[in-house]
Amino acid sequence: DGGITQSPKYLFRKEGQNVTLSCEQNLNHDAMYWYRQDPGQGLRLIYYSQIVNDFQKGDIAEGYSVSREKKESFPLTVTSAQKNPTAFYLCASSIKHSNTGELFFGEGSRLTVL
């Protein structure tokens, strides 16, 4: 079955540590996105990528980094510079960037900083 796989589903981190969240898709979609979800705040865009080896900052990119070396993969690193990293992180993809904007989502990764 085609879809988006995020791992790990749950992750605990100590303050000062970097952590990388994995996102893999086999939908052959060109565009991929990372969103952060906090209670009552909806989804906020962290980074997005339209094509391989290219990505753009979203609304809340500070403290995060990404790479897009392969079409199928778009990992997100939460760095120690992110002041409040505890959140639910959602990866999504779309057929191509200039499509309607319909997104396909993974199951999410919940990061907790201890």
Add this chain to the structure above:
Amino acid sequence: AQSVTQLGSHVSVSEGALVLLRCNYSSSVPPYLFWYVQYPNQGLQLLLKYTTGATLVKGINGFEAEFKKSETSFHLTKPSAHMSDAAEYFCAVSSSGGSYIPTFGRGTSLIVHP
């Protein structure tokens, strides 16, 4: 610029009652509109979408929404609520003005009482 406002962070209905979740949008160009549903600790799933054509859109699980340009609204309805409808619902808008990157509302939690 584009934005979405979802009225009511929580909506409570009895099983069998009408469900109405409100969404108003702002867009300087013709929008694409979406409703997504999210169950606890899961990703978002598309319920329905408006791109062009018929303004009354039918989706999965008996939901429908009507695009009203004059009211800049895209309210989600279902004639009869079921216990399994309890979830978080997100309205989203995308457009060429926003580079087809969707902007999400803050979400509405639907509570269904027996």
